[in-house]
Amino acid sequence: MIAQLPIYQQAILLLASLVLFSSFALLAQTRVVAIIKVFAWQGGLVAITTALVAYDTGQHHLYISATLTLGLKALFIPWLLLRLVNKMGLNKEAHTVEHPAMLLIVATALVIFCYYVVQPIEMLSQSITRNTIAISMSVVLLGMLMLVSRNKAVSQVVGFMSLENGLFFAAVAATHGMPMVVELGVAFDVLVAAVIFGVFFFHIRDSIDSLDVSQLNRLSELDE
Numbered sequence: 001m002i003a004q005l006p007i008y009q010q011a012i013l014l015l016a017s018l019v020l021f022s023s024f025a026l027l028a029q030t031r032v033v034a035i036i037k038v039f040a041w042q043g044g045l046v047a048i049t050t051a052l053v054a055y056d057t058g059q060h061h062l063y064i065s066a067t068l069t070l071g072l073k074a075l076f077i078p079w080l081l082l083r084l085v086n087k088m089g090l091n092k093e094a095h096t097v098e099h100p101a102m103l104l105i106v107a108t109a110l111v112i113f114c115y116y117v118v119q120p121i122e123m124l125s126q127s128i129t130r131n132t133i134a135i136s137m138s139v140v141l142l143g144m145l146m147l148v149s150r151n152k153a154v155s156q157v158v159g160f161m162s163l164e165n166g167l168f169f170a171a172v173a174a175t176h177g178m179p180m181v182v183e184l185g186v187a188f189d190v191l192v193a194a195v196i197f198g199v200f201f202f203h204i205r206d207s208i209d210s211l212d213v214s215q216l217n218r219l220s221e222l223d224e
Contacts, residue, residue: 006056008052008056012049012052012053012132012173013131013132015052016049019042019045019046019165019169020135020138020139020142022041022045023042023146023162023166024104024107026146026158026162027103027107027149028104030097032154033082033085036085036158037078039081039161042073042162042165043070043072043073043074043075043077046169047066047067047073047074048066049173050069050172051063051066062172073161077161081154081157097150103149107145111138113141114137114138114141115134117134118134118137132170132173133170136167136170137166138166140163140167141166142162142166143159143164143166144159144163146162147159147160
């Protein structure tokens with residue numbers, strides 16, 4: 001039972017639930033600034049969870065991972081995205097999606113599917129691991145759902161970063177982290193990806209005067 005777990009493990013489960021809630025919040029947002037701020041909160045929650053797992057397991061290198069996650073995903077990348085959005089005048093642009101209620105229903109179905117998939121793990125691990133694996137899978141799938149349901153480049157980038165949050169959360173909460181060299185490599189890759197995405201924003205905006213990637217199909221049709 002969850003109530004029989006130590007208080008810090010219950011805190012990890014609570015934070016995992018908040019991370020999942022933040023994925024639903026990302027899907028529900030219609031303003032780019034709000035999307036980026038929710039992503040920043042998600043990064044902060046993942047960082048706090050990583051620190052708690054480090055305390056629970058005694059693996060001190062996870063404190064470094066928590067610091068990197070906080071610095072990159074909760075502070076630097078959101079700041080970089082907000083700076084780019086303000087510079088391109090997109091801070092008041094709506095990022096709407098067709099059939100938002102249906103989108104949230106699909107998201108809920110994906111979460112139920114993830115819990116169903118991890119049921120065999122129940123007999124092999126503790127409750128905290130089983131729940132965190134299901135939540136991690138849910139965050140990954142909801143990030144993919146955001147990628148395919150949005151047509152704005154900024155929203156898709158946030159969806160990709162949220163997907164990466166789910167993968168990192170799975171590695172930390174379910175398997176107690178990756179080797180430090182791997183974690184540093186992943187952090188560097190995320191940083192480089194954020195910078196490259198920023199460059200692409202400007203190139204796409206200069207080419208089609210918009211960050212609506214659906215308009216790229218029109219370019220190919222005109223070429224034909």
